Amino acid sequence: MIKFYSGNIACAEGAIAAGCRFFAGYPITPSTEIAEHMALRLPQVGGIFIQMEDELASMAAILGASWGGMKAMTATSGPGLSLMQENIGLGAMTETPCVVVDVQRAGPSTGMPTLIGQADVMQARWGSHGDYEIIALSPSSPQECFDLTIKSFNLAEEYRVPVILLMDESVSHMSEKVIIPPKEKIKIVERKKPKVKPSEYLPFKADDYVPPMACAGEGYAVHVTGLTHDEKGYPQATSPEVQEKLVRRLCDKIRKNERKLRDIEEFEMEDAKLAIVSFGTTARSCKAAVKRARKRGYKVGLIRLRTIWPFADEYFEKIANEIKQFVVVEVNYGQIKLEVERCVGKKVHLLPKMGGEIHKPEEIYKKIKEVYNGN
């Protein structure tokens, strides 16, 4: 089926296709159409839409719904994501599958509510207090808004972690062709359930990093707490040993699977001497610039990050020697640039924008020429 969807609508449809049956949200530009579309669609498929009183409540509600056995999502923008952070931490600590869509606008504070920003990259990673790992994906087209929303749900279920879909205002409002595969062709992942009797079940004991999850009403009488807890789920808030084991596992279940979670589009990278690194709508401009530069003989390629977190450390470490120069193009003042620099161990060039618009291809092309020719 071919549809003509905006990124926001594609995201909402992707959620429905992924099996999301609970949405709690609070209106905020530029994500509002996701909530509106969920309000329209969920009652048609037996799902629940609730507009909460704020983003804190929205985030708490989707955690509750997830423990109630439903796949759940909220959608917001930067200011709302800030308000959700404490409960994103609760989601990480209690290993609650859920999806948080952040349609990025320009900040800080209220910033430019109707225009693009890409500066929530670090907020998505480090927004809540304490050590934890999270997964974040970033789409560049309405098609990817659909596909990556489904993927977000699948990863949330597989890894039992909140997954953040880092959209941006541009991709959220542009409309483009979206191909919706038939239902049976869409891969759907469900959370692992316990196979043992309630008396033998340890709700936070994991054999392969991710424990099976018993939801409310399934007879397992699980205690779930944001306090440091043992494998039984009981608070052990004064035991550094329990903390060590728990937090290490919460982080390692993502870190140790970085390669599996990695999702990168390489364009013209085979013989590239200079690599552009970008994500989201901005990457589209980069692609146009790379095409132009290639026509003029520049050996330049594009690395587009679809998975932002966990960061592809190993990938960048590996290509650090082959690629002479890196240019990161992003609508912020160098958040991904810092990550690339950390991995490749040398100076990385930055072409930032503070927000309100994406780069035009000619700006990027100009930067390519400059860096390539060593000016």
Added chain:
Amino acid sequence: MKYWVKEELKPPHGKVYIIKDRCKGCGFCIDFCPQQVLQESEEFNAKGYHPPKLVENEKKCIGCGFCSLVCPEFAIYIEKEEEKND
């Protein structure tokens, strides 16, 4: 109905059970027992509190269960003795 009057006149009776080591000595059960059948014991429990004990004339407990409800530690409960007519 004539039997009803006769039976009700016989006061009910309760057996008092105490889980001594759970007690934190708040005194609620002792203070608010309508029959005043409880008092603080001299003995210390494992946590160093004085759990309650029955006063001499234990027959006064009517098994109302107030102590069982008011205890914050789930440390005391009542079993109503069967009301027999003998």
Added chain:
Amino acid sequence: MEIEAETHPLDKYLRTDRIPHIWCPGCGLGTVLNCFLHALEESDIDLKNLAIVSGIGCTGRVAGYLNVDSYHTTHGRAIPFATGLKLANPKLKVVVFSGDGDLFAIGGNHFIHAARRNIDMTVICVNNYNYGMTGGQLGPTTPLEAKTTTSPYGNVEHPFNLCHVAAASGAVYVARWTALHVRRLKESMKEALNKKGFTFIEVIASCPTTYGRRNKMPTGLDTMRYYKEKSVIKHGIDPSEADIEIGGDIIVGKFVDIEKPTFDEILKKLEEKIK
């Protein structure tokens, strides 16, 4: 002679491997939880489908002691978490147990909106007039002039009358008791558990360690005796007439018991309509 026992008949409702609980001697919280266990025992509630949600604070620990699906969430957010839980699985009987600070200061907005929506859940607020776990700071229910660690010269703020807030926000059942009114509290808990809609019970309870000793009631027993002296039962009165003041009567009773369609009932009707 009293009989020494090892276990309690209501232990089946508790995670006994976590007892004794962390609450201080003379704290009313254990009494409230105990009444709740009795209410469960006397109700027809399927434990498999009972879920307890708490926020943060001393009362927030209730969830961890009950041997059912229980969720100890973040400060103030028990109600929205419970909202999601209940809507996602309508079979559940969801009970929120939390304190006055958690439910009415940091979480106050969620309380009024859940009541407005008539989400089918029971909220039990243990009101001890202060933030106990952090050492006795003033809270949204601290009476005017009461001394706390952040009102060392006496509280200068007017407190909430929680039952008035609940009723005004749309709760279908509103009752207030003290921790001394154990039988009536237990009965109210049974009524609330068996009623559909947003039901609310405020329990005024002692906090000797951080509130009582700064306010001339150094033990739990002092506070309970005060309740005995000052409590007046007035069923059915307008809860706006049940403000709490230092030295004044503590008006208790069942204030509201009305019928109103719940959020999920209305939603179900809507789903039928658009089919």
Added chain:
Amino acid sequence: MRKEIKFSGFGGQGIVLMGNIAARASAIYDGKNAIFTPSYGPEARGGAASSNVVISDDEIDYPYVTEPDVLVAMSQEAYEKYAPMLKDGGLLIIDEDLVKLKNGEGKVAKVPATKIAESLGKRIVANIVMLGFFTAVTKLISYEAIKKAVLESVPPKFKELNEEALDKGYERGKKVKDGKNGKMA
């Protein structure tokens, strides 16, 4: 071949819908690549409204309109604001009763879209008249495609009216294109 189109006018004329229909027609029914981006937010309430379409046979990377090949202006304010953006040699399409041209225009096509809509009894379909005209004049979208896209965008009871509006505009456009009315300068 990448073509950029900007539809513009004032709030309430259905400018955003025009762009959406045009891009959808091209993407779904002509099988081309097309992107639609609305002007968005407070700036879209009152004042000059615009919506943007990029149509291409190839993959569209940069999604925005910067130098329109075609500018459709349905208000004076929109014309004055956006005309300077028009690409050299680009085509300007105006509602001739609502826009007074200044000097130095290149190619211009004029249509009394609002008047035609009023003659059909509904001023509100001026945007559809304009879409029909645009389709005939630019040939960037096929008639069949735009018709399907229009009809699926309107409520059933207004299908007939919109079809008529589209056709009126299209007929007018064909004449202009063929030079019969001589209005395409």
